Amino acid sequence: MALRDTAIVGFAETKIEARSGRDVWDYGAEVLESLIRTTGIEKSEIDGLLINGSMTGAGNCFWSQTTAEFLGLELDFCQTVDVGGSSAVAAVSRAAAALDAGLCSTVLLLNIDTESSEQNLKMRSFHGEWIHPYGMIGPPADFGLLSRRYDHLYGLDFEALGKLAVTQRNHALLNDNACEKLRKPITVEDYLNSRMIADPIRLLDCVMVCDGGNGLLMTTRKRAKEKGIDNFVVPLGYGERTNYRTAENLAEITESGHHVAGRKAFAQAQLTPADIGSYQPYDDFLIAVMIKLEMLGFAKPGQGGAFIREHSLAHDGNLPINTGGGQISAGQPGLAGGGVNLIEGVRQLMGKGGARQIKDRRHALVTGIGGIPYGRNWTTSTALILGAEG
Amino acid sequence: MSELLNDTLAVERPAPRHYSFSEPYWQGTREKKLLLQYCRESGQYQFYPRPVSIFTGTRELEWREVSGRGQVFSWTTAHIARPPFTGHTPYLVVTVTLDEGVNLIANLINCPMEKVAIGLRVRPTWAPLPDGTNLLLFEPDDAADA
Numbered sequence: 001m002a003l004r005d006t007a008i009v010g011f012a013e014t015k016i017e018a019r020s021g022r023d024v025w026d027y028g029a030e031v032l033e034s035l036i037r038t039t040g041i042e043k044s045e046i047d048g049l050l051i052n053g054s055m056t057g058a059g060n061c062f063w064s065q066t067t068a069e070f071l072g073l074e075l076d077f078c079q080t081v082d083v084g085g086s087s088a089v090a091a092v093s094r095a096a097a098a099l100d101a102g103l104c105s106t107v108l109l110l111n112i113d114t115e116s117s118e119q120n121l122k123m124r125s126f127h128g129e130w131i132h133p134y135g136m137i138g139p140p141a142d143f144g145l146l147s148r149r150y151d152h153l154y155g156l157d158f159e160a161l162g163k164l165a166v167t168q169r170n171h172a173l174l175n176d177n178a179c180e181k182l183r184k185p186i187t188v189e190d191y192l193n194s195r196m197i198a199d200p201i202r203l204l205d206c207v208m209v210c211d212g213g214n215g216l217l218m219t220t221r222k223r224a225k226e227k228g229i230d231n232f233v234v235p236l237g238y239g240e241r242t243n244y245r246t247a248e249n250l251a252e253i254t255e256s257g258h259h260v261a262g263r264k265a266f267a268q269a270q271l272t273p274a275d276i277g278s279y280q281p282y283d284d285f286l287i288a289v290m291i292k293l294e295m296l297g298f299a300k301p302g303q304g305g306a307f308i309r310e311h312s313l314a315h316d317g318n319l320p321i322n323t324g325g326g327q328i329s330a331g332q333p334g335l336a337g338g339g340v341n342l343i344e345g346v347r348q349l350m351g352k353g354g355a356r357q358i359k360d361r362r363h364a365l366v367t368g369i370g371g372i373p374y375g376r377n378w379t380t381s382t383a384l385i386l387g388a389e390g
Numbered sequence: 391m392s393e394l395l396n397d398t399l400a401v402e403r404p405a406p407r408h409y410s411f412s413e414p415y416w417q418g419t420r421e422k423k424l425l426l427q428y429c430r431e432s433g434q435y436q437f438y439p440r441p442v443s444i445f446t447g448t449r450e451l452e453w454r455e456v457s458g459r460g461q462v463f464s465w466t467t468a469h470i471a472r473p474p475f476t477g478h479t480p481y482l483v484v485t486v487t488l489d490e491g492v493n494l495i496a497n498l499i500n501c502p503m504e505k506v507a508i509g510l511r512v513r514p515t516w517a518p519l520p521d522g523t524n525l526l527l528f529e530p531d532d533a534a535d536a
Contacts, residue, residue: 065506094457129406131436133525134497135398135468135475136483144466145495152464197469198483247444248491249434253464253485374438375485375493 003268006096007224007389008233010217011346012038013339016179016331019220020211024114025070027213027333031110032071035217046217049075050091053082055115055334058122069112075103083242083281083380084370087111088214088338090382093238095131095218105219112213113334122381126374132186137198140206142283142350142372144198150254150287151200153250158200161286162188164321165204165328167313168283172325173279174315179210179331193331205286205328206226212333214343221389233349236267237385243373244381257381258295258367265383266297269363273297276385277360279319280341282369283326288378296383315356323348323356338368342384349388361388395467395497396481398517398527402474406519414440414453419524422516424458426490427451437492458514459531460488465498465506486512486528500529 012034014027036043049068057063064080077098081087088111095107137143150156169186172178186204194204226234241257266272273296281289290304298319299307313321324344326332327337345364347353364386371379408416419427426435429500430450463485471479482498484506498506499515511534516524519524 027407126438129412130495133403133406133519134483134495135401135471135481136495137470137472139467140470141466141468141483144468145464145483148466148508149464194465196469199469199480201466249436250463250487274413375495 003235003331005221006099008216009224009229010035011343013214013343014212015177016210016212018210019116024112031213031215045106046108048077048107050109052087052111054113054337054350055119055121080242085338086368086370086380088342089368089384107218109216111336111339113336114211115334116209116211120152140198144201147200154302160305160308162191165191168322168326168329171323175324178325183328206326206330207284210331210333214339218373220293229313233346234327234387236387237265239264240382242380256274256377258292261381261383262296265385269385278358278364279321280345281367283328320358342366398481398497405519411441413516416523425453428454433492437494456490460486461488462510469499497527
């Protein structure tokens with residue numbers, strides 16, 4: 001048995017909302033109910049739970065167990081996946097491993113967070129001594145340093161980033177789950193003129209933190225077929241790297257672990273970037289999307305901007321990118337945010353993209369970014385290639 | 391616009407809590423000495439302080455005083471801030487490559503906007519913290535211009 005002997009048989013996503021005031025488990029309940037209703041799989045069949053480490057649950061180191069308790073789940077496998085924004089994508093690999101090992105037979109992969117309403121993080125890390133005394137405001141400042149370095153090495157094409165911003169925003173206009181505050185058209189000029197946060201990072205480079213939830217149901221391909229499920233998605237290739245080049249003092253910050261994670265995922269799937277029909281990259285900042293085009297082999301280093309200019313990235317274009325708006329235009333439901341990109345990849349392969357449905361449903365690429373290390377690129381880089389079946 | 395950049399010296403920074411293995415670094419700053427961990431096995435410096443060598447995984451580490459001179463690796467201007475930096479924007483956050491071959495993050499002060507650039511030579515300067523330690527900052531190394 002292998003990764004591709006497992007099947008994603010259902011997806012669910014709540015509306016993404018800013019400061020909703022809703023409880024994080026209320027989102028979890030909405031996701032669970034939706035998955036049961038849309039797949040016909042009963043609650044009693046769910047014997048595995050993977051849940052993201054979240055900003056809301058951060059004070060509770062019994063997070064997966066307590067969530068299972070509140071959702072009334074009796075389980076043989078129960079685990080928190082705590083690789084930040086990579087957690088949703090990484091959970092697919094953990095679920096496949098658990099199914100492969102016979103630990104369970106039907107896994108709920110749940111991503112929920114209400115970071116904009118209830119943030120309980122107490123960060124024990126390098127930040128207290130080495131970051132906060134310098135007034136670094138978090139990820140925007142890290143990405144400011146990254147962007148400036150990229151500009152120095154290659155020249156940063158801000159109009160290409162603007163095109164990406166507009167493309168993703170247009171997709172959010174077609175996505176009823178996107179945060180309403182973000183569902184307004186923008187132009188490249190709006191992007192270029194948006195106020196500086198951490199020069200050269202502008203407001204419209206950044207995600208807006210929200211609340212929300214999403215999830216998948218996974219089982220074995222055999223069991224899916226036995227149950228008569230004929231429209232499912234199969235993970236074909238996966239790669240993950242935490243702390244890329246961490247023991248090299250001066251590693252270039254414009255390079256990420258996606259370089260190795262992507263190579264591994266493509267090799268396992270026996271595919272190349274040319275085989276990818278849609279691309280759903282984790283997007284906390286626009287430049288992350290561009291750099292990953294380079295790291296994953298779509299473009300050479302320094303050529304990500306040219307790639308964006310030369311390709312149509314819309315849902316009906318030649319490489320549809322973040323067809324639900326991505327997190328930047330749909331909103332980032334805290335550390336459930338990685339699920340925004342993942343669920344859109346699954347939705348599109350199942351042919352349920354509605355007004356934004358892509359044409360080439362064969363293979364989708366989804367990525368995750370989790371955490372930002374000290375003075376480096378990002379902590380956990382993940383790449384997942386999905387294939388449609390049925 | 392050079393006069394608009396804030397030198398952050400008026401920011402009332404609290405003294406950070408130190409991890410046990412960072413303590414020699416902070417004690418060194420009381421005398422405005424910059425101490426770095428040096429891995430005896432691999433012959434490399436590392437920053438920030440760790441409980442082990444990030445190169446070998448062993449604890450064959452010693453503290454060595456370094457000059458603190460180096461050059462700007464990258465920089466950004468903070469236009470928004472949280473307490474205690476609120477009201478002190480804009481200010482510069484830089485990554486500096488020390489001559490000893492490590493990158494570290496700090497504020498660059500006394501530097502007009504038109505001067506900041508990747509590759510700019512910098513030297514250490516210090517801001518006092520309430521517990522008697524000092525916070526490492528950088529300023530342009532004007533001697534390097536000559």
